[in-house]
Structure formats: C-alpha cells, structure tokens
Amino acid sequence: MQTKALAPEYQGALTKMSVNASLTDVLAEGVRHLKQAELSGSQEEVARSGLAVAEAHRRLGQVEEADRAWKASYRAARSAGATGAMAWALWSGGTLARQRGSLRLAFRLLGLAAELGKRGGDVVARGYSLAGLAETGRIQGDYETVATLHEQLLAEARARGEARHTVWALEGIAQIHRNTGQLDSALEMFEEAAALAGDADDRRGRAWALRGIADIVSLRDGATERALGLLAEAEVTCREMKLSSALAYNHKMRANVLFRAGRYEEAREVYEQALGEFRAMTEPRGEALAELGLVKSRARLGRDRADTAAELDELRGRLSRIGLLNAREMVEKAYAELGVEPVADLQEASSAPAPGTGSAAAHEETRPTDVPGARTVTAHEEARTR
Numbered sequence: 001m002q003t004k005a006l007a008p009e010y011q012g013a014l015t016k017m018s019v020n021a022s023l024t025d026v027l028a029e030g031v032r033h034l035k036q037a038e039l040s041g042s043q044e045e046v047a048r049s050g051l052a053v054a055e056a057h058r059r060l061g062q063v064e065e066a067d068r069a070w071k072a073s074y075r076a077a078r079s080a081g082a083t084g085a086m087a088w089a090l091w092s093g094g095t096l097a098r099q100r101g102s103l104r105l106a107f108r109l110l111g112l113a114a115e116l117g118k119r120g121g122d123v124v125a126r127g128y129s130l131a132g133l134a135e136t137g138r139i140q141g142d143y144e145t146v147a148t149l150h151e152q153l154l155a156e157a158r159a160r161g162e163a164r165h166t167v168w169a170l171e172g173i174a175q176i177h178r179n180t181g182q183l184d185s186a187l188e189m190f191e192e193a194a195a196l197a198g199d200a201d202d203r204r205g206r207a208w209a210l211r212g213i214a215d216i217v218s219l220r221d222g223a224t225e226r227a228l229g230l231l232a233e234a235e236v237t238c239r240e241m242k243l244s245s246a247l248a249y250n251h252k253m254r255a256n257v258l259f260r261a262g263r264y265e266e267a268r269e270v271y272e273q274a275l276g277e278f279r280a281m282t283e284p285r286g287e288a289l290a291e292l293g294l295v296k297s298r299a300r301l302g303r304d305r306a307d308t309a310a311e312l313d314e315l316r317g318r319l320s321r322i323g324l325l326n327a328r329e330m331v332e333k334a335y336a337e338l339g340v341e342p343v344a345d346l347q348e349a350s351s352a353p354a355p356g357t358g359s360a361a362a363h364e365e366t367r368p369t370d371v372p373g374a375r376t377v378t379a380h381e382e383a384r385t386r
Contacts, residue, residue, distance in 0.1 A: 005164040005202035008124045009055050009088065012037070012048030019164065020203045023242040027056035047077035047085040054092045058099065061244040061281025066096050083120030087113045091129045098136050099245065101284035101322045106136045127156065127165065135172060139285065141325030143176050150176065163200030167193045167209065174212055178219075179326055187216040207234040207246055211253050224261040228254065245286070248277035252290050259297060268297040285327065288319055292331055299338045309340040316342070 007019040010026065013033040017026060030052035037045035050073035057066035070092040077085035094109030110132040117126030131153055137146035154169035174189035194209035196202075210230045218227035231254050238247035255270035271294040278286035292315055299308045312331055319328040335342060 005167075005197070005200040005205065006162075007164075008128070009092070010052050011085075011088070012045045014049065014052045017052070020201065020241060022240065023056045023059050026052055027060070030056055043076045043080035044082045044085055047073045047080060047082060047089060050076060051085070051088050051092055054089070054096075058092065058096050059245060060242060061277075061283070063096065063100060063282045066092075070096060083116050084122035084125055087116035087120060087122055087125040087129065090116065091125060091132060094129070094132055094136075098132070098139065099281075099283055101324075103136060103140055103323045107133065110136065127153065127162075131165065131168060131172075138172055138176060140323055141179075141327070141329070143180060147173070147176055163196060164202050164205060167197045167200070167202055167205035170196070171205070171208055171212060178212070178216060183216055183220045187213065187220070190216065203237045203241060204243060204246065207237040207243065207250070210234040211246075211250055214257065215253055218257040218260055222260070224257055227257045231257070244277070244281055245283060248274050248281070248283070248286055248290075251277065252286065252293065255290070255293050255297075259293060259300075264297050264300040268294060268301065271297055284318075284322060285324060288315055288322070288324070289327060289330075291315055292327075292334065296334055296338065299340075305338075305340050306343075308338055309335070309343050312338075312340065313343050 005019045007017060007021075010017040010021075013036070014026075014029055017029065030049055034046065034049040034053055037049050050069055054066050054069035054073055057063075057069055070089050074086055074089035074093070077083075077089055090109050090113035094106045094113055097103075097109055098106035110129050114126050114129035114133065117123070117129055130149065134146045134149040134153060137143075138150070150169055150172045154166065154173065157165035157169055170189045170193040174186045174193065177183075177186035177189065190209050190212035194206050194213060197206035197209055211234055214227035214230040214234075217223040217230075231250055235247065235250050237243070238250055251270055251274040255267045255274060258264075258267035258270060271290050275287060275290040275294060278284075278290055291311075295303075295308060295311045295315070299305075312334055316328055316331045319331060
C-alpha cells in the first residue's frame with residue numbers, strides 16, 4: 001500500500017514540512033532553523049537544516065546559493081561524523097551538478113552519496129542517490145544502461161510503499177519509453193504516475209506527470225487543446241509551489257505542443273519565454289532544448305537557411321560537450337526536418353567553448369572535501385551489480 005508523499009530531504013527540525021510546501025517557505029524555515037542550529041553548536045543539525053536550504057535554493061534556480069549551501073551542509077555533517085547527513089549533502093550537490101549540465105560531476109557526487117548512504121545505513125539516502133544516478137544516465141540518453149536500474153528502483157519503491165519515489169520511477173521509465181518510440185506504454189505509465197501522485201498528495205510529482213501526458217497526447221494523437229489544458233493545470237502547481245525548473249520545462253512543452261500544431265509564431269514566443277527562464281537558473285540542458293525549438297520555429301517562419309544551419313551547428317557542438325546524447329540526436333534530426341545541411345563537422349563544432357558555459361565547466365572540476373575510502377560509483381556499475 002502506498003503512503004502519502006513525504007519529503008525526506010527536509011530533515012532535523014524541518015521533518016514536519018509538507019512535500020507540497022512552497023519553496024520560499026521551505027527556504028525561510030530552513031534559514032531560521034539553520035541559524036538556531038549554529039547557535040546551539042549542533043553540527044549535525046546544521047547539516048540537516050542546511051540540506052533544506054540547499055534544496056530550496058536549487059529548486060528556485062538560485063544555483064550559486066545552492067552550491068554554497070550543500071557544501072556547507074557536507075562540511076558540518078563530516079565534522080559531526082554523521083555519515084547519513086554527508087550522503088544527503090552529496091546527493092544535493094550531485095543533483096545540482098546535473099541541473100547545471102555537469103554530468104561527470106553529478107555521477108561522481110551521486111556515486112559517493114550512494115556509497116555513504118549504504119555505509120551509514122540510510123536506506124532512503126542510498127535510494128535517492130541511486131535514483132539520481134539513474135536519472136542522470138537517462139537525461140544523458142544512456143537508456144540501455146539505466147533502464148534496468150529504473151525498474152529495480154520502481155520495484156523497491158512499490159515494495160516499501162514509497163509513493164513519491166514510485167511516482168518518480170514511473171515517470172522516468174515512461175520518459176525512456178517515450179524517447180524510444182513506445183508511446184502507448186509511456187502514456188499508461190504517466191497516467192498511473194499522475195493518479196498515484198494525486199492519491200498521495202504529491203503535487204510536484206503530479207505536475208511532472210501531467211506534462212508527460214500532455215507530451216504524448218500531443219505527439220501521438222494531435223490532441224492540442226487537451227495537451228494545453230493539462231499543461232495549464234500543471235502550471236498552477238508550479239507557480240503556487242515556486243517550482244522554477246518545472247515551470248520552465250512546462251513552458252517548453254507548451255511551445256512543443258504549439259509547434260506540432262503548426263502554430264509557429266505562438267511557439268516562438270513561448271520558447272523565448274522558456275529560454276529566458278532556463279538562463280536565469282543556469283540550466284544548460286533546458287536552455288539548449290528551448291533554443292532548438294526556437295531555431296525550428298524561426299525556420300518555419302522564414303528564417304535564412306544558412307543562419308538556421310549555423311545555429312544548429314552551435315547547438316549540436318554544445319550538447320556534445322555537455323554529453324546529452326538524446327538531445328544531440330534531436331538536433332541532428334532537425335537538419336533533415338528543416339532541409340538544411342551542417343556547416344561544420346561535429347569535431348570542429350565541438351572544439352570551441354560554448355557561450356555561457358565557463359562557470360559550469362569550472363564547477364565540473366570542484367570537489368567536496370575528500371571522503372576517506374569513498375569511490376565513485378557510476379550508473380553503469382549500479383545497473384550491472386544490483
């Protein structure tokens with residue numbers, strides 16, 4: 001039996017906070033309890049409160065603040081000898097790294113988090129870290145490697161009755177099915193996730209599931225108005241909970257739906273809106289996908305073919321550097337779709353630094369303070385050994 005959705009990342013004095021709490025409220029409470037913990041001298045409580053601060057900043061798109069907060073949480077946990085809290089801090093850092101497009105760093109931090117979660121006996125921290133590895137591999141486009149891990153995590157979540165994690169796993173598998181052309185099964189899973197999230201009062205999970213359903217009914221059935229209605233419903237949740245990233249992805253999907261319906265001018269406007277939102281939170285994957293939609297919309301509206309080809313070249317090279325295999329394939333398909341040829345080969349396009357990625361590249365090289373005996377665990381290793 002599935003339980004009501006919980007937010008295990010809200011710890012210590014914040015354990016009673018709802019999974020549906022506004023992120024601005026989470027941040028305010030986190031900062032308040034963090035100050036109290038610092039005054040009390042309890043480093044473990046500093047780490048636990050700091051985790052909520054880090055996660056609120058991350059989900060609000062405040063990446064620099066989130067980066068400082070998860071590292072401070074990790075240092076406090078290490079000084080307290082709290083292995084589980086160390087795992088949670090590394091999970092937050094790994095999730096932030098993925099959001100920033102630093103996939104190698106995400107794999108490294110999430111692998112360390114999974115190992116520390118196991119060492120500290122924190123089953124939930126380990127489960128979230130393994131899920132993070134699986135999601136990073138899925139976002140990268142390495143479906144063959146992480147599909148089994150997604151299935152295993154879904155089975156474990158169902159067995160423990162963890163509604164929120166079950167919803168996450170269903171949505172992840174559904175996205176893999178969608179991206180590999182299995183639209184019917186993808187829709188079934190997104191619909192199950194939406195129903196389960198509704199029963200468990202997981203508004204965030206339901207908003208993401210509605211986005212997935214909208215994508216499928218638009219792509220498979222051409223049901224434009226139904227898709228736009230689902231996205232409008234999800235947008236209410238995103239705004240009420242201050243889910244900056246989810247809102248930007250919602251807008252990008254709205255633009256996708258409009259583009260598929262041939263409403264290119266409307267699509268262009270919404271892609272531009274989403275692009276601005278992604279840039280504001282330094283989320284290079286979403287930024288690149290919104291730019292791809294924008295390039296395609298402008299091309300349909302009569303943009304010069306040479307300019308279109310040059311823009312696709314730049315995007316293809318940038319996505320290759322980030323390591324987003326599926327997104328790069330989408331760009332490569334766009335050449336044929338728009339009737340243009342690449343101006344430069346991929347190696348040449350990939351050699352120049354991507355605009356605006358200097359900070360992400362620098363972030364890729366940052367490390368937490370060394371964790372004695374810890375070893376990076378990759379998603380491939382987890383999928384192979386579990």
